[in-house]
Amino acid sequence: MKSWIKLGLVLSVALALPLVAMGGGDVEKGKALYTSKCATCHAPGGEGKPAMAKAMKVEFRHLGSKEVQAKKDAELKKDFTEGNGKMKPVKLTDEEAANVIAFLRTLKK
Template sequence: MRRTARILTLMAAAVAACLAADAKAGQAAYDKSCKGCHGSDGTPNAGLAKAMKVDMRDLKSAEVQAASDDDLKKVITAGKGKMHPVAGVTGKAVDDVVAYMRSLKK
């Protein structure tokens, strides 16, 4: 019984470590591919929004955070409205960036 508890604790720690690593890797990809338009913490680049004539939502807002992970991934890979798909972010990097976006939540 005690051994099971220890194994579970180790597994939980491993899962937590993986999640943290994902958000961290996601931040690097985000800084490279998203920050210019969405700011380092999800706050829209006001000048860009004005130039593109679009009302950008804050990525940390409740509205954006209410979207499912799949919806967020789709915005990155397929684009949304005036945002084009982000070419440099594919595969696991998409999951990592979503993990990072979740960490921005207020």
């Protein structure tokens, strides 16, 4: 085997490992899901839509805020798959949930 092929293999394993360690969530797929299933209420950047907040009589916390980001992945998953206060549960597969969480982590301020 040519040494640059070996190098390529080593590099791709090294790059893939952190992704697996983080739960393997795919940010791009998560973003697409978030845009179609969550952004109507939480707004594209996670800040929450004022009109929705008014209609639902809630105050949205920014999904990138310290308080929300302090939650563990499992807690975030529970928030949206089982519902949270006035938010109804959103049906997602485990894989979709992991992708959405990966995207939520990119909103961190």
